[in-house]
Amino acid sequence: MNIIEVNVAAGRTIPDPKEKYRMHRTDVTIKATLADGEDVDTATVRLLNMVEERLDYHEEALTGQRPAPRKPTPEPTTDGPW
Numbered sequence: 001m002n003i004i005e006v007n008v009a010a011g012r013t014i015p016d017p018k019e020k021y022r023m024h025r026t027d028v029t030i031k032a033t034l035a036d037g038e039d040v041d042t043a044t045v046r047l048l049n050m051v052e053e054r055l056d057y058h059e060e061a062l063t064g065q066r067p068a069p070r071k072p073t074p075e076p077t078t079d080g081p082w
Contacts, residue, residue, distance in 0.1 A: 003040045007031045008047040012055045017063045026058045041076040048073050 009029040016022035028051045034043055049072045059067045 003034065005031065005033050006040060006043050006047060008044060008051050010048070010051045010055060012059065014059050014062055024062060026055060028054045039076075045073050045075050 007029060009027065011025060011027040014024045014026070016024060030047050030051055032043060032047055034040060052070060052072075056067050056070070
């Protein structure tokens, strides 16, 4: 099988800092086309980290506070990513 594209999506719901019962939902999707020989597992993990960074940025912009530090998803090893 030859995988040529990877799509990664994630979302986050954030409570409104000013209104008690209001929530904000952000969804981010990133799509990448793989180069010849590029490892699909490594590309997927890198895209996942990029999506999470953008969600963190949105949360910080909305609330004025940095989200709790998140441990990035490690890149896969030769033993397999998952």
